[in-house]
């Protein structure tokens with residue numbers, strides 16, 4: 571998978587906490603080719619039609635807006651039936667944006683901050699497997715018992731039975747009664763995992779002719795949808811795309827505010843209604859408005875919902891139905907945002923969101939803070955859905971295109987992307 575301006579192994583370096591060197595460090599993204607419009611003018615928000623002029627790219631911050639926990643949408647829905655709230659008028663984004671709470675600065679190195687959390691976080695996944703392998707295979711001849719232990723380690727690490735068996739068989743093939751170095755086992759493991767991940771490591775391709783290319787994000791509460799939208803909007807802006815964001819999580823006022831902060835920071839207009847408005851109506855208006863404005867991309871946020879709550883899942887279907895009235899091809903991408911820390915529950919999330927929302931691809935977040943990164947392998951083996959990005963921190967830069975090779979080697983506990 572091609573990564574713009576990045577050498578092989580840079581992500582592995584980052585995941586494993588190594589200082590990026592001249593060979594592997596990511597190069598800064600190229601500036602958009604189109605000339606930058608003037609910065610967002612707060613005055614424009616108070617006029618009838620807000621001027622959604624993007625801010626300068628250099629103003630993109632490295633800290634994340636806060637996530638404010640509030641009542642789950644289900645509770646709010648019970649208080650305010652959606653029908654009563656439909657037809658609310660479109661609200662321009664208010665100019666006064668709350669100051670975000672102090673968030674970790676995105677620095678490529680140094681003490682503390684996200685870099686250290688990322689390192690120790692992803693290490694939990696790699697050492698859960700890598701350390702066990704080292705323990706199992708150091709100065710020991712290969713026999714059935716060792717292979718059974720290896721299989722147990724891999725299953726416990728959320729890789730899934732199928733892949734665990736496949737790896738165990740590959741390690742055992744022709745090596746019984748021989749000593750095998752832990753490094754050799756890890757290399758076989760990485761190779762087998764890469765085989766599983768390779769078909770799903772598919773970049774999210776934006777069709778610029780769609781105008782806008784509509785991306786719907788779905789997922790359970792707290793998975794990282796809103797944060798991922800902010801990170802994606804920043805990425806697209808850096809690629810020179812004109813981006814709008816629809817604040818489709820209309821259940822919580824804090825959710826709308828959170829998105830507005832992101833929009834302001836990344837230079838993307840946020841189309842919002844007041845709390846409690848009908849999400850599908852908002853999505854329709856946002857698409858219409860983005861189309862008129864000639865936007866390249868429209869990112870639609872949605873409220874978090876449990877995959878087994880039929881009423882809330884039906885609301886997602888409604889959003890999709892309604893945007894299709896304007897553009898039968900929309901949403902062009904439906905991204906399921908998955909929190910890696912939930913482990914096995916991710917399987918049911920993919921299954922149920924897949925059925926209801928027609929998920930076209932996955933983004934896995936919070937890989938920086940869990941030992942359960944192996945679940946991505948189980949998901950790839952079971953569903954084969956494209957994995958577009960991984961979230962490795964809360965900052966705007968902490969979203970990486972998913973690459974099978976680096977991820978496989980990190981999981982296997984190898985520290986070289988050779």
Ligand SMILES: Nc1nc2c(ncn2[C@@H]2O[C@H](COP(=O)(O)OP(=O)(O)OP(=O)(O)O)[C@@H](O)[C@H]2O)c(=O)[nH]1
Nearest residue numbers: 637791792793794795796797874936961962963964
């Ligand atoms: N460490 C880490 N934190 C993340 C990542 N992505 C998101 N978060 C954090 O996870 C929390 C929830 O993120 P949100 O983006 O608000 O999640 P959401 O899915 O929009 O949540 P709801 O709107 O409640 O459904 C926030 O504190 C984010 O900063 C990630 O990749 N790594």
Ligand SMILES: [Mg+2]
Nearest residue numbers: 795796819825
């Ligand atoms: Mg949200």
